[in-house]
Amino acid sequence: MVGPRSGGLALVVALATLALIAAENGGGRGQIIQGPIQAKDLPVRRPPDWQYCNFACAESYNITTDSATNEIFVQVVHKPIAGVTPEMAVWWFKGNVEGDMTHPVDGMTYPRYHVWHPRDHLYQLTKRKSPLAKTVPGSVDKAVWRITEFIIASQRYLKSDANCIWSDEAYANDDIQVVALNITGLFMQLSIGLSNKPMRLRHLWSASPQGLILTSELRIGFQVKGTYTDRKARTVKSYNNKYARKAFGGRDPEGTALLWAQHCLEEFSNMKHFLPALYKNITGL
Ligand SMILES: *[C@@H]1O[C@H](CO)[C@@H](O)[C@H](O)[C@H]1NC(C)=O
Ligand SMILES: *[C@@H]1O[C@H](CO)[C@@H](O)[C@H](O)[C@H]1NC(C)=O
Ligand SMILES: *[C@@H]1O[C@H](CO)[C@@H](O)[C@H](O)[C@H]1NC(C)=O
Secondary structure, eight states: OOOHHHHHHHHHHHHHHHHHHHHHHTTOTTEESSOOOOGGGSOSOOOOOOOOOGGGGEEEEEEEEOTTTOOEEEEEEEOOBTTOOHHHHHHHHTTOSSSEEEOTTTOOEEEHHHHHSTTTEEEEEEEEOOTTTTTSTTOOTTOEEEEEEESSOSSOOOTTSOTTTTTTSOEEEEEEEEEEEETTEEEEEESSSSSSOSEEEEEEEEOOTTSBEEEEEEEESOOOOSSOOHHHHHHHHHHIIIIIHHHHHTTOHHHHHHHHHHHHHHHHHHHHHHHHHHHHHHHOO
16 A cells, blocks of 8 residues: 555656646646647648547546546547447557558548548557567557547648647647557556556447447546545645646646547547458458
8 A cells, every 4th residue: 555655756756747748838728748749740631531420429428527636537438339349449459550541432541540530630659569569469558659639629730731820729649558458448548657647548348239339438637546535635636736637638627628528439430430341351350
């Protein structure tokens, strides 16, 4: 069990990193903890958009803020995603988001990540391979992915755009550690920070005749570790207010959480347009 002091030390180290990043970002709207998006991150062209069904694709969703710690919890229950199975979702996240594909609509070649969400996505790359991959072929557990994307961008930004016209958009530009990927879901957390991670994320899935049943959950904020006390909760709350919430969503973290919910609904519902065919083409299954 972590005592208040040792827990406090871990928190302070994590927060020193966060504080630097938050300061660098100037606390503007919608930063999800890391450096800004630069022109070099943008593509020269983008694939055609899908029809984004956003909140219409939600069975239900929720944003709740814990009054003791100000931790934000977003829960999104998606409507079943037609034609997509848990096996396809596992295959997709097991190294197959990276690379190119032929677009089923215009026949051109694009990064798969862009096909997945044509308006918002910039890139996803493996920064650190899974240490387990040597013994468990294809494993991504404990791998680190760099994920760079807009969160509900107001337009399709390209490299040719005037520099930084996107600076008011919400975005993610983070190193995300994969905790686990298996037939029940994908579990991730922010790579920075020690044992008390300021952002945790999971997608829980199962099969149904109507398609993939999916619940997505995002937690923003440090948590009380070990035995709960009001004093620990107050400390965590002040760190969450000063750093985690600000780094996630500037002056409007709950508003940014709502944008994240919409982005998440869009990107997962987009899968039905390309993933079953791509999976079949490549795996033959
Ligand atoms: C929203 O909040 C309620 C009450 O806390 C909870 O019962 C429900 O499962 C939550 N999630 C969704 C997606 O509605
Ligand atoms: C999948 O991973 C999660 C998170 O580590 C774990 O709790 C769960 O038991 C795993 N399920 C299976 C079937 O391996
Ligand atoms: C399927 O694979 C073939 C051969 O690799 C490729 O030429 C074709 O464009 C692929 N189609 C799709 C929809 O991915």
